[in-house]
Amino acid sequence: MIIGIPREIKNGETRVSMTPALAARCIHLGATVLVQKGAGLTAGFTDTEYAAAGAQVMPTARSVWKNAEMIVKVKEPLESEYALLQNGQALFTYLHLAAVPELAKVLLRKNVLGIAYETVEAQDGTLPLLKPMSQIAGRLSIQIGAYFLQSQNGGSGVLLGGVPGVGQGSVAIIGAGNSGAHACRIASGMGAHVTILDLDTRKLDMIDDVYRGAVTTLVANPANIEAAVANADLVVGAVLIPGAKAPVVVSRKMVQNMRPGSVLVDIAIDQGGCIETIHPTSHESPIYRQHGVIHYAVPNMPAMVGRTSTIALTQATEQFVVRFIEKGIKLAIEETRGIAKGVNTRDGKIVNMTVAKALGYVQ
Ligand SMILES: NC(=O)c1ccc[n+]([C@@H]2O[C@H](COP(=O)([O-])OP(=O)(O)OC[C@H]3O[C@@H](n4cnc5c(N)ncnc54)[C@H](O)[C@@H]3O)[C@@H](O)[C@H]2O)c1
Structure with a gap:
Protein backbone atom coordinates (compact mmCIF):
# COMPACT_ATOMS: atom_id res chain seq x y z
CA MET A 1 0.00 0.00 0.00
CA ILE A 2 1.19 3.52 -0.79
CA ILE A 3 0.42 5.94 2.04
CA GLY A 4 0.64 9.70 1.53
CA ILE A 5 1.39 12.20 4.32
CA PRO A 6 0.77 15.77 3.13
CA ARG A 7 1.83 18.85 5.09
CA GLU A 8 -1.18 20.27 6.95
CA ILE A 9 -2.32 23.67 5.68
CA LYS A 10 -5.15 24.68 8.03
CA ASN A 11 -4.49 28.01 9.75
CA GLY A 12 -1.98 27.54 12.55
CA GLU A 13 -1.89 23.77 12.15
CA THR A 14 1.33 22.22 13.46
CA ARG A 15 0.47 18.52 13.67
CA VAL A 16 1.52 15.84 11.21
CA SER A 17 -0.36 12.58 10.73
CA MET A 18 2.62 10.25 11.01
CA THR A 19 5.82 10.34 13.08
CA PRO A 20 9.05 8.90 11.67
CA ALA A 21 8.65 5.99 14.13
CA LEU A 22 5.20 5.11 12.74
CA ALA A 23 6.48 5.54 9.18
CA ALA A 24 9.24 3.03 9.98
CA ARG A 25 6.67 0.54 11.29
CA CYS A 26 4.47 0.93 8.19
CA ILE A 27 7.45 0.44 5.90
CA HIS A 28 8.53 -2.61 7.89
CA LEU A 29 5.04 -4.04 7.26
CA GLY A 30 5.50 -3.58 3.51
CA ALA A 31 3.94 -0.15 2.86
CA THR A 32 5.50 2.70 0.94
CA VAL A 33 5.27 6.03 2.77
CA LEU A 34 5.39 9.33 0.86
CA VAL A 35 5.93 12.35 3.11
CA GLN A 36 5.70 15.90 1.81
CA LYS A 37 8.88 17.88 2.38
CA GLY A 38 8.69 19.74 5.70
CA ALA A 39 5.46 18.00 6.79
CA GLY A 40 6.78 17.18 10.27
CA LEU A 41 8.82 20.31 10.98
CA THR A 42 6.25 22.14 13.12
CA ALA A 43 5.90 19.04 15.27
CA GLY A 44 9.67 18.74 15.59
CA PHE A 45 10.26 15.93 13.04
CA THR A 46 12.78 16.58 10.25
CA ASP A 47 12.84 15.28 6.67
CA THR A 48 16.11 13.56 7.55
CA GLU A 49 14.31 11.56 10.26
CA TYR A 50 11.59 10.47 7.81
CA ALA A 51 14.21 9.54 5.20
CA ALA A 52 16.14 7.56 7.82
CA ALA A 53 12.88 5.73 8.65
CA GLY A 54 12.69 4.67 4.97
CA ALA A 55 10.00 7.14 3.83
CA GLN A 56 10.25 8.95 0.50
CA VAL A 57 10.35 12.71 1.00
CA MET A 58 8.32 14.30 -1.81
CA PRO A 59 8.84 17.87 -3.06
CA THR A 60 5.18 18.95 -3.30
CA ALA A 61 1.71 18.24 -1.96
CA ARG A 62 0.63 17.29 -5.48
CA SER A 63 3.28 14.56 -5.72
CA VAL A 64 2.00 13.04 -2.44
CA TRP A 65 -1.74 13.19 -3.25
CA LYS A 66 -1.28 11.99 -6.84
CA ASN A 67 0.64 8.83 -5.99
CA ALA A 68 -0.97 7.62 -2.75
CA GLU A 69 -3.62 4.95 -2.42
CA MET A 70 -4.46 6.23 1.04
CA ILE A 71 -3.93 9.76 2.29
CA VAL A 72 -3.48 9.93 6.05
CA LYS A 73 -4.03 13.48 7.33
CA VAL A 74 -4.88 15.39 10.47
CA LYS A 75 -7.51 17.95 9.41
CA GLU A 76 -10.18 17.79 6.73
CA PRO A 77 -9.06 18.75 3.20
CA LEU A 78 -9.42 22.50 2.62
CA GLU A 79 -10.77 24.01 -0.58
CA SER A 80 -7.31 24.34 -2.13
CA GLU A 81 -6.83 20.59 -1.60
CA TYR A 82 -10.10 19.50 -3.22
CA ALA A 83 -8.49 19.35 -6.67
CA LEU A 84 -5.69 17.17 -5.28
CA LEU A 85 -8.04 14.40 -4.15
CA GLN A 86 -7.84 11.48 -6.57
CA ASN A 87 -10.84 9.55 -7.80
CA GLY A 88 -11.46 6.51 -5.60
CA GLN A 89 -8.69 7.46 -3.16
CA ALA A 90 -8.93 6.48 0.52
CA LEU A 91 -8.72 9.33 3.01
CA PHE A 92 -8.12 8.74 6.72
CA THR A 93 -8.41 11.97 8.75
CA TYR A 94 -10.70 14.15 10.84
CA LEU A 95 -13.55 15.05 8.46
CA HIS A 96 -16.29 16.66 10.62
CA LEU A 97 -18.50 16.61 7.50
CA ALA A 98 -21.58 17.86 9.37
CA ALA A 99 -19.85 21.25 9.50
CA VAL A 100 -18.51 21.24 5.88
CA PRO A 101 -21.24 20.12 3.44
CA GLU A 102 -19.21 21.36 0.45
CA LEU A 103 -16.42 18.87 1.30
CA ALA A 104 -18.99 16.07 1.53
CA LYS A 105 -20.06 16.88 -2.04
CA VAL A 106 -16.45 16.70 -3.28
CA LEU A 107 -15.87 13.34 -1.57
CA LEU A 108 -19.05 11.97 -3.14
CA ARG A 109 -18.26 13.30 -6.59
CA LYS A 110 -14.77 11.77 -6.47
CA ASN A 111 -15.91 8.45 -4.95
CA VAL A 112 -13.48 9.00 -2.07
CA LEU A 113 -13.45 6.37 0.66
CA GLY A 114 -13.61 8.85 3.53
CA ILE A 115 -12.82 7.35 6.91
CA ALA A 116 -13.30 9.94 9.64
CA TYR A 117 -11.20 9.73 12.78
CA GLU A 118 -14.05 11.21 14.80
CA THR A 119 -16.53 8.40 14.07
CA VAL A 120 -14.17 5.40 14.32
CA GLU A 121 -15.28 3.38 17.35
CA ALA A 122 -13.48 1.17 19.85
CA GLN A 123 -15.09 -2.13 20.86
CA ASP A 124 -16.85 -0.45 23.78
CA GLY A 125 -18.40 2.17 21.50
CA THR A 126 -16.09 5.00 22.59
CA LEU A 127 -14.23 7.20 20.08
CA PRO A 128 -10.52 6.34 20.36
CA LEU A 129 -9.31 8.78 17.70
CA LEU A 130 -11.24 11.74 19.06
CA LYS A 131 -10.35 11.07 22.67
CA PRO A 132 -6.69 12.20 22.80
CA ASN A 300 -7.91 22.89 15.70
CA MET A 301 -6.90 23.82 19.24
CA PRO A 302 -4.46 20.87 19.66
CA ALA A 303 -2.23 22.52 17.03
CA MET A 304 -1.14 24.88 19.83
CA VAL A 305 0.89 21.99 21.19
CA GLY A 306 1.93 20.29 17.95
CA ARG A 307 4.50 17.94 19.40
CA THR A 308 2.33 16.54 22.20
CA SER A 309 -0.71 16.39 19.92
CA THR A 310 1.12 14.63 17.09
CA ILE A 311 2.46 11.96 19.40
CA ALA A 312 -0.94 11.50 21.09
CA LEU A 313 -2.81 11.36 17.77
CA THR A 314 -0.45 9.01 15.95
CA GLN A 315 -0.30 6.63 18.92
CA ALA A 316 -4.09 6.38 18.62
CA THR A 317 -4.22 6.02 14.81
CA GLU A 318 -1.33 3.52 14.70
CA GLN A 319 -3.39 0.37 15.29
CA PHE A 320 -5.79 1.32 12.49
CA VAL A 321 -3.08 2.24 9.97
CA VAL A 322 -1.34 -1.06 10.76
CA ARG A 323 -4.60 -2.94 10.19
CA PHE A 324 -5.14 -1.23 6.83
CA ILE A 325 -1.67 -2.33 5.72
CA GLU A 326 -1.94 -5.88 7.07
CA LYS A 327 -5.47 -6.63 5.85
CA GLY A 328 -5.96 -4.19 2.99
CA ILE A 329 -8.40 -1.33 3.45
CA LYS A 330 -11.57 -3.12 2.30
CA LEU A 331 -11.08 -6.23 4.43
CA ALA A 332 -10.11 -4.14 7.45
CA ILE A 333 -13.43 -2.30 7.12
CA GLU A 334 -15.40 -5.54 6.63
CA GLU A 335 -13.81 -7.28 9.60
CA THR A 336 -13.83 -4.45 12.14
CA ARG A 337 -17.14 -2.89 13.11
CA GLY A 338 -15.39 0.10 14.70
CA ILE A 339 -13.55 0.94 11.47
CA ALA A 340 -16.78 0.51 9.47
CA LYS A 341 -18.32 3.10 11.78
CA GLY A 342 -15.56 5.46 10.69
CA VAL A 343 -16.49 5.20 7.02
CA ASN A 344 -18.43 8.36 6.16
CA THR A 345 -18.31 8.28 2.34
CA ARG A 346 -17.93 5.33 -0.01
CA ASP A 347 -18.70 4.76 -3.72
CA GLY A 348 -20.35 8.16 -4.01
CA LYS A 349 -22.65 7.72 -1.02
CA ILE A 350 -22.73 8.93 2.59
CA VAL A 351 -22.80 5.66 4.49
CA ASN A 352 -22.75 6.90 8.08
CA MET A 353 -26.40 7.47 8.99
CA THR A 354 -25.82 10.23 11.57
CA VAL A 355 -23.61 12.17 9.16
CA ALA A 356 -26.14 11.64 6.33
CA LYS A 357 -28.93 12.97 8.55
CA ALA A 358 -26.85 15.94 9.73
CA LEU A 359 -26.21 16.88 6.10
CA GLY A 360 -29.85 16.41 5.11
CA TYR A 361 -29.18 13.48 2.74
CA VAL A 362 -31.77 11.38 4.60
CA GLN A 363 -34.67 12.37 6.86
N1 LIG B 1 -11.89 22.62 18.82
C1 LIG B 1 -10.98 21.63 18.85
O1 LIG B 1 -9.80 21.84 18.58
C2 LIG B 1 -11.39 20.25 19.24
C3 LIG B 1 -10.44 19.28 19.58
C4 LIG B 1 -10.89 18.03 19.98
C5 LIG B 1 -12.26 17.75 20.03
N2 LIG B 1 -13.13 18.71 19.67
C6 LIG B 1 -14.59 18.54 19.72
O2 LIG B 1 -15.04 18.66 21.05
C7 LIG B 1 -16.37 18.11 21.10
C8 LIG B 1 -16.50 17.22 22.33
O3 LIG B 1 -15.74 16.05 22.15
P1 LIG B 1 -15.56 14.97 23.32
O4 LIG B 1 -14.55 14.00 22.85
O5 LIG B 1 -15.38 15.64 24.61
O6 LIG B 1 -16.97 14.24 23.27
P2 LIG B 1 -17.52 13.17 24.32
O7 LIG B 1 -18.46 12.30 23.56
O8 LIG B 1 -16.43 12.54 25.08
O9 LIG B 1 -18.35 14.09 25.33
C9 LIG B 1 -19.45 14.83 24.90
C10 LIG B 1 -20.42 14.94 26.05
O10 LIG B 1 -21.49 15.80 25.65
C11 LIG B 1 -22.65 15.32 26.29
N3 LIG B 1 -23.81 15.91 25.65
C12 LIG B 1 -24.37 15.63 24.45
N4 LIG B 1 -25.42 16.44 24.22
C13 LIG B 1 -25.52 17.24 25.31
C14 LIG B 1 -26.40 18.29 25.66
N5 LIG B 1 -27.40 18.67 24.86
N6 LIG B 1 -26.20 18.90 26.86
C15 LIG B 1 -25.21 18.54 27.67
N7 LIG B 1 -24.33 17.54 27.38
C16 LIG B 1 -24.50 16.91 26.22
C17 LIG B 1 -22.55 13.82 26.16
O11 LIG B 1 -23.38 13.16 27.10
C18 LIG B 1 -21.06 13.60 26.45
O12 LIG B 1 -20.80 13.32 27.80
C19 LIG B 1 -16.53 17.38 19.76
O13 LIG B 1 -17.25 18.18 18.86
C20 LIG B 1 -15.11 17.21 19.29
O14 LIG B 1 -15.02 17.01 17.89
C21 LIG B 1 -12.73 19.95 19.26
Missing part, protein backbone atom coordinates in the same frame (compact mmCIF):
# COMPACT_ATOMS: atom_id res chain seq x y z
CA MET A 133 -7.36 15.44 20.90
CA SER A 134 -10.42 16.15 23.03
CA GLN A 135 -8.38 15.63 26.17
CA ILE A 136 -5.79 18.10 24.88
CA ALA A 137 -8.43 20.64 23.76
CA GLY A 138 -10.15 20.30 27.13
CA ARG A 139 -6.95 20.97 29.03
CA LEU A 140 -6.07 23.88 26.73
CA SER A 141 -9.53 25.45 27.01
CA ILE A 142 -8.88 26.53 30.59
CA GLN A 143 -5.44 28.01 30.01
CA ILE A 144 -6.84 29.83 26.95
CA GLY A 145 -9.82 31.07 28.98
CA ALA A 146 -7.55 32.21 31.82
CA TYR A 147 -5.38 34.09 29.32
CA PHE A 148 -8.27 35.98 27.74
CA LEU A 149 -9.74 36.82 31.15
CA GLN A 150 -6.60 38.88 31.79
CA SER A 151 -7.17 42.65 31.69
CA GLN A 152 -4.47 43.29 29.05
CA ASN A 153 -6.17 40.75 26.78
CA GLY A 154 -9.54 42.49 27.01
CA GLY A 155 -10.93 40.23 29.71
CA SER A 156 -12.75 41.04 32.93
CA GLY A 157 -9.53 40.80 34.95
CA VAL A 158 -10.62 37.78 36.98
CA LEU A 159 -7.95 35.37 38.26
CA LEU A 160 -9.54 31.91 38.05
CA GLY A 161 -7.86 30.63 41.19
CA GLY A 162 -8.69 33.82 43.09
CA VAL A 163 -6.71 34.80 46.16
CA PRO A 164 -7.50 34.46 49.87
CA GLY A 165 -10.18 36.94 50.87
CA VAL A 166 -11.43 37.50 47.32
CA GLY A 167 -12.80 34.19 46.18
CA GLN A 168 -12.26 32.26 42.98
CA GLY A 169 -13.38 32.74 39.42
CA SER A 170 -16.23 30.54 38.17
CA VAL A 171 -15.98 28.07 35.31
CA ALA A 172 -19.03 26.39 33.74
CA ILE A 173 -18.28 23.37 31.55
CA ILE A 174 -21.11 21.98 29.43
CA GLY A 175 -20.43 18.37 28.49
CA ALA A 176 -18.57 16.03 30.85
CA GLY A 177 -17.05 13.72 28.23
CA ASN A 178 -13.40 13.61 27.24
CA SER A 179 -12.85 17.31 26.65
CA GLY A 180 -15.16 18.45 29.45
CA ALA A 181 -13.64 16.15 32.05
CA HIS A 182 -10.13 17.32 31.17
CA ALA A 183 -11.19 20.97 31.24
CA CYS A 184 -12.63 20.22 34.68
CA ARG A 185 -9.35 18.71 35.82
CA ILE A 186 -7.30 21.80 34.90
CA ALA A 187 -9.89 24.34 36.13
CA SER A 188 -10.18 22.52 39.42
CA GLY A 189 -6.38 22.26 39.66
CA MET A 190 -6.14 26.03 39.21
CA GLY A 191 -8.49 26.49 42.14
CA ALA A 192 -11.48 27.82 40.22
CA HIS A 193 -15.06 27.22 41.28
CA VAL A 194 -16.16 24.63 38.71
CA THR A 195 -19.66 23.62 37.64
CA ILE A 196 -19.94 20.85 35.07
CA LEU A 197 -23.16 19.86 33.31
CA ASP A 198 -24.16 16.89 31.17
CA LEU A 199 -27.33 15.07 30.12
CA ASP A 200 -25.65 11.74 30.89
CA THR A 201 -25.76 11.34 34.66
CA ARG A 202 -23.19 8.52 34.52
CA LYS A 203 -20.63 11.15 33.49
CA LEU A 204 -21.69 13.30 36.44
CA ASP A 205 -21.39 10.31 38.79
CA MET A 206 -17.78 9.85 37.67
CA ILE A 207 -16.91 13.51 38.21
CA ASP A 208 -18.58 13.46 41.62
CA ASP A 209 -16.64 10.33 42.62
CA VAL A 210 -13.32 11.92 41.63
CA TYR A 211 -13.78 15.41 43.06
CA ARG A 212 -15.93 14.48 46.09
CA GLY A 213 -17.97 17.65 46.11
CA ALA A 214 -15.15 20.02 45.13
CA VAL A 215 -16.80 20.34 41.69
CA THR A 216 -20.53 21.02 41.31
CA THR A 217 -22.29 18.60 38.92
CA LEU A 218 -25.62 19.51 37.36
CA VAL A 219 -27.97 17.90 34.86
CA ALA A 220 -27.74 19.90 31.65
CA ASN A 221 -31.33 21.15 31.47
CA PRO A 222 -31.96 24.70 30.20
CA ALA A 223 -32.58 26.17 33.67
CA ASN A 224 -29.34 24.75 35.11
CA ILE A 225 -27.34 25.84 32.05
CA GLU A 226 -28.80 29.34 32.25
CA ALA A 227 -27.90 29.71 35.93
CA ALA A 228 -24.38 28.27 35.51
CA VAL A 229 -23.61 30.47 32.48
CA ALA A 230 -24.91 33.64 34.17
CA ASN A 231 -22.56 33.05 37.07
CA ALA A 232 -19.51 32.03 35.02
CA ASP A 233 -16.37 33.99 34.19
CA LEU A 234 -15.44 31.26 31.73
CA VAL A 235 -17.84 28.95 29.87
CA VAL A 236 -16.49 25.89 28.03
CA GLY A 237 -18.73 24.23 25.41
CA ALA A 238 -17.77 20.54 25.23
CA VAL A 239 -20.84 18.63 24.04
CA LEU A 240 -20.97 16.01 21.30
CA ILE A 241 -23.53 13.87 19.56
CA PRO A 242 -21.16 11.75 17.39
CA GLY A 243 -21.40 12.64 13.70
CA ALA A 244 -24.20 15.17 14.23
CA LYS A 245 -24.16 18.94 14.26
CA ALA A 246 -23.57 20.11 17.83
CA PRO A 247 -26.77 21.00 19.72
CA VAL A 248 -27.01 24.68 20.71
CA VAL A 249 -27.01 24.60 24.51
CA VAL A 250 -26.09 28.23 25.26
CA SER A 251 -28.55 30.74 23.80
CA ARG A 252 -27.86 34.35 22.79
CA LYS A 253 -29.91 35.50 25.80
CA MET A 254 -27.65 33.53 28.14
CA VAL A 255 -24.58 35.16 26.54
CA GLN A 256 -26.19 38.61 26.97
CA ASN A 257 -26.61 37.84 30.69
CA MET A 258 -22.89 37.21 31.22
CA ARG A 259 -20.62 39.80 32.81
CA PRO A 260 -18.67 41.92 30.28
CA GLY A 261 -15.17 40.60 29.67
CA SER A 262 -16.15 37.02 30.49
CA VAL A 263 -14.95 34.32 28.08
CA LEU A 264 -16.61 31.57 26.02
CA VAL A 265 -14.48 28.72 24.64
CA ASP A 266 -16.53 26.55 22.28
CA ILE A 267 -14.53 23.35 21.80
CA ALA A 268 -17.44 21.84 19.86
CA ILE A 269 -16.96 24.36 17.03
CA ASP A 270 -15.62 21.59 14.77
CA GLN A 271 -19.17 20.17 14.80
CA GLY A 272 -20.72 23.60 14.28
CA GLY A 273 -20.47 24.90 17.86
CA CYS A 274 -22.86 24.69 20.82
CA ILE A 275 -23.25 28.41 21.56
CA GLU A 276 -25.78 30.46 19.58
CA THR A 277 -23.45 33.43 19.08
CA ILE A 278 -20.41 31.40 18.02
CA HIS A 279 -18.66 31.21 14.67
CA PRO A 280 -15.30 29.64 13.89
CA THR A 281 -12.11 31.60 14.59
CA SER A 282 -8.48 30.73 13.83
CA HIS A 283 -5.11 30.66 15.55
CA GLU A 284 -4.25 33.84 13.65
CA SER A 285 -7.36 35.63 14.89
CA PRO A 286 -8.65 33.50 17.78
CA ILE A 287 -11.30 35.74 19.38
CA TYR A 288 -14.07 38.21 18.74
CA ARG A 289 -16.33 40.08 21.14
CA GLN A 290 -20.11 39.94 21.06
CA HIS A 291 -22.49 41.29 23.73
CA GLY A 292 -19.30 42.28 25.63
CA VAL A 293 -18.24 38.61 25.93
CA ILE A 294 -15.04 37.21 24.42
CA HIS A 295 -15.72 34.30 22.03
CA TYR A 296 -12.97 31.74 21.23
CA ALA A 297 -13.77 29.00 18.70
CA VAL A 298 -10.65 27.60 17.05
CA PRO A 299 -11.47 24.24 15.43
